[in-house]
Structures are given as structure tokens and as C-alpha cells.
């Protein structure tokens with residue numbers, strides 16, 4: 001029997017690109033000797049994305065649609081796609097054609113040749129992205145690796161081919177804060193890189209403003225490392241030592257006459273602000289972990305589905 005492949009495409013306000021993405025992905029899939037399907041996730045778009053996606057699903061039963069009740073974010077959209085994937089393999093790809101679907105056959109070939117469970121795509125270059133995005137992405141991946149307790153490949157997004165053992169393990173993970181590329185790395189098995197040129201966005205604007213990038217960065221940092229907590233301890237430790245030395249220096253200086261401690265208004269002022277800052281920073285770090293614990297403990301669903309199409313289930317094609 002032929003193996004099956006799902007292509008998972010998260011979409012948020014992609015009305016300008018989605019028809020072209022569908023056309024190009026479909027074109028690639030039609031040449032594969034596999035049974036294939038596309039799973040589109042409409043992540044609470046407020047433009048015509050949902051109408052366009054419903055149109056594809058009504059005409060083509062191999063196009064499945066999951067539509068969220070609101071915008072839950074890219075990582076949740078991909079999670080929903082993986083949760084609903086029953087194929088032997090899955091490709092995760094962005095809707096904006098920055099990741100060219102035409103390399104999917106090469107990914108499959110690499111997976112077969114190397115017997116790997118994951119083929120992750122590494123960006124050789126990034127076209128059409130501003131200098132800030134390029135530099136911040138470069139710095140971010142390296143900083144994250146410094147902190148992280150698992151080795152995470154650098155310059156890699158979620159564009160990748162994974163097989164069913166990875167999908168199965170991923171679907172066992174019930175943490176709410178998801179950093180998918182990190183979790184896939186964490187799962188292990190054999191993972192091999194595939195180098196490609198990242199294209200410019202086909203049309204429209206990025207759907208990842210700075211606030212969403214920051215959220216992804218903090219999730220990845222806090223969920224993959226407790227080093228920030230250790231850093232907070234180190235900062236406290238450093239401050240105590242520093243103040244002891246300073247204390248000894250001023251007492252000795254007073255006795256031996258090499259300081260004039262009571263003239264030090266500025267140094268006092270700076271020190272108060274410095275230690276105030278250290279304390280707030282430390283509380284902030286601890287607070288971020290507590291905030292995540294709070295979110296996890298509430299145990300809310302990760303996303304709410306409004307509508308599904310072509311899954312062959314009861315709620316199909318009707319709003320829940």
C-alpha cells in the first residue's frame with residue numbers, strides 16, 4: 001500500500017497568497033506516488049482566508065480544513081494540524097511560500113536515503129526580510145542554544161518533514177506552551193538537515209509582529225531551560241559579594257583614612273538603583289516561570305475549533 005503524506009499549512013489572514021499556495025502545493029503533491037492530503041488551519045483570520053479555504057475543501061476532499069474560533073497563534077495552529085494528522089508522514093510549511101513546496105520531493109528522498117525520522121530545513125539565506133529580522137533571528141537561535149538544555153539546530157523554522165513516530169510522540173505531549181521545533185528536537189530519533197534558500201513572502205505582510213516573536217522567544221527559553229533561574233541566583237550571589245567587598249572597603253577606608261564615605265551621595269544613589277534593578281529582574285524571571293505554571297495548571301484546551309471540513313466526522317461542515 002502507498003504511504004500517505006499530509007501537508008500542514010497554518011494560515012492567518014493570508015487571502016493574498018492562499019490560492020497560489022494551494023496551487024503550488026497541489027501541483028507538487030500530484031506528482032508524488034503517495035496518497036496525499038493538505039490540512040489547512042485557519043487561525044482566526046478576519047479576511048477572506050476562511051471562505052477561500054472552504055472553497056478548496058468543498059471541491060477537493062483531500063483538502064481538510066480546521067477553523068479556529070479566534071487567533072490562537074502559529075504554534076497552536078500547527079499543533080492542531082498534527083493532532084488531526086493520521087498519515088505516515090507530515091510536512092509543516094508556511095502559507096506564504098517563503099518555504100518553497102517544490103522541495104518536498106527532495107525532503108522525502110532525503111528521509112528515505114538517510115532512514116531519518118525528521119528532515120528539518122535549514123535556511124542558507126533569507127530573502128526579502130529586513131536587517132532587524134535577520135539579525136534578531138540569528139542572535140535568537142544562538143542565545144537559545146546557549147540557554148537550552150537540548151541541542152536545537154540553528155536557523156531552522158518549523159518547515160520540515162516528520163514521520164509518524166514523531167507525530168505520535170508529539171501528540172503525547174500535553175504542555176500548553178509549545179515551541180514545536182524544540183519539541184521535535186527533544187523527541188530525538190534520527191534527524192537530518194536539508195539546506196535551502198528561503199524565499200521572500202509571495203504577497204502580504206508578515207503575520208509575526210515583534211510581540212509574537214517575543215512570545216515565541218520567551219516560550220522557547222522558559223520551556224527549554226531553567227538556566228535563567230540559575231542566572232537569577234548568580235546575580236544575587238554576585239550582588240552579595242559585591243556589597244560585602246564594598247562594605248569592607250568603606251569600613252577599612254574610614255579607619256585607615258583612605259575614603260571619605262559621607263561624600264558619596266551619587267554612589268549610594270547608583271547602588272540603590274542597581275540592587276533595586278537586580279531584585280526586580282530576579283523577581284521577573286521567577287515570575288515568568290510561575291506565570292507559565294499557572295497557564296499549565298489551568299489546563300485549558302490549547303485551541304477551540306469552530307469548524308472542520310473533510311475529516312469524515314459528525315461535526316464536519318457544521319459550526320460547533
Ligand code: UDP
Pocket residue numbers: 009010011012013014043071072073074075077093094095096098205206207208
Ligand atoms: N500564522 C498563523 N497564526 C499567527 C501568525 C502566523 O497561523 O498568529 C501563520 C501565517 O499565516 C504563516 C505562518 O504562520 O503561514 C508564518 O507566518 P509569517 O510568514 O507571517 O511569519 P514570518 O515568516 O514573517 O516569520
Ligand code: MG
Pocket residue numbers: 094096098201206
Ligand atoms: Mg513568512
